[in-house]
Amino acid sequence: MxxxxxxxxxxxxxxxxxxxxxxxxxxxxxxxxxxxxxxxxxxxxxxxxxxxxxxxxxxxxxxxxxxxxxxxxxxxxxxxxxxxxxxxxxxxxxxxEDFIREHLVREQSAPLAELAALEWAFTLAFDSPAGTPLTIDAMATLAAEEWPTLQVKPAPSLQWLRCAYNSVAIWRSVKAEADFPESQALASPQVCVIWRSELVCSYRSLASAEADALDGLLNQAWNFSELCAELAVTYGEGAALQAVTWLKQWVQDGLLERLQR
Structure with a gap:
């Protein structure tokens, strides 16, 4: 042989x-x-x-x-x-995740598969390349004329998960060795973002308005001016302030890289 x-x-x-x-x-x-x-x-x-x-x-x-x-x-x-x-x-x-959806009946597979997607997202975030996330110091060097056309892209570690169940609470309970909650459907889907900073993975659930704004920047290629225009429908004259507030938070978290054209 x-x-x-x-x-x-x-x-x-x-x-x-x-x-x-x-x-x-x-x-x-x-x-x-x-x-x-x-x-x-x-x-x-x-x-x-x-x-x-x-x-x-x-x-x-x-x-x-x-x-x-x-x-x-x-x-x-x-x-x-x-x-x-x-x-x-x-x-x-x-x-x-896909195997769970196919192998189990929907009543059991839906929350379990979502939890598998959440846990796998942490694995992907931890193993991702470092990238070059935007920093507050780099943002401070932007000239005034650069702001309207500023575009960003997700940092390599950023994972985006839309949760229909309380998967984050279930995951957190095991991590904290706390009481295990019963699986429940959320009143409305909620976006959870997972990313890595240095060697530590972080996560945060986003309110719907913030999730829509971040989705616009990352998946619909809005520039900063377009973000402000979209937010003006809800926030009126405070749109620019809200846009800057969220952008600062996303940059501090390390979620974004600058998109160079």
């Missing part, structure tokens, strides 16, 4: 529930205290255990919610359907 054939056979054994084929077994030599079958079983079980451990670490709130047995059952079904295809296990949980 050639090396690449042996590697493929070993991979198939790790990913499958069946016993190793004869070719793989015959290519190995047991020791005085560990025969081939037992050694292969150890590898097989250790690999599955490692994958489950990764998903528990990436989705601790879902693990807490479901408990050990139910979480492992769900995670095992996910791994069986979507085996790890990347050299880094960091990407193992990428499809967990």
């Amino acid at each position: 050639r090396l690449n054939e042996w590697q493929l056979a070993f991979e198939a054994f790790l990913l499958d529930e069946t016993a190793a084929d004869a070719g793989l077994g015959n290519s190995l030599i047991g020791g005085p205290t560990l025969n081939v079958g037992t050694g292969l079983a150890i590898y097989h079980n250790a690999y599955k255990a490692r994958l489950l451990d990764v998903l528990r670490n990436d989705f601790p709130t879902i693990w807490h919610w479901l408990g050990d047995a139910e979480f492992d059952q769900l995670a095992t079904a996910y791994i069986r359907q979507q085996p790890s295809a990347h050299y880094s296990l960091r990407w193992l949980g990428k499809g967990f």
Whole structure:
């Protein structure tokens, strides 16, 4: 058996529930205290255990919610359907949200999948490139004529999640080791933004008006003048002040980079 054939056979054994084929077994030599079958079983079980451990670490709130047995059952079904295809296990949980939506009935899948999206957003934010976020000092150097056409883009770590359930409260309760709240639908959807500053992930829920304003800048390519014009409908003469107030907060949080044309 050639090396690449042996590697493929070993991979198939790790990913499958069946016993190793004869070719793989015959290519190995047991020791005085560990025969081939037992050694292969150890590898097989250790690999599955490692994958489950990764998903528990990436989705601790879902693990807490479901408990050990139910979480492992769900995670095992996910791994069986979507085996790890990347050299880094960091990407193992990428499809967990979609799997939950497809695998469970809607009444259970909707809040659980949203929670998976929230936990995965923290993973994406933490692992993102550093980027060059705007700073208050950089904003202070802008000439007056630059402000009307100023455009921004999201910092690389910024994640945007529209929540229909109290997922943030549930996640926060596990993080703080507090009482676990009952899952509930929100009266109206709420945007949560997640980002990383240095090596720490932060999050904040946005009121609808602030979320709409930030969405306009990031997803509708508004410049600062257009932001003020949109806010004037609600805030009248105070639109510019409100725009500056929010912009200062977003810059201090590290959510934005300047968009250069």
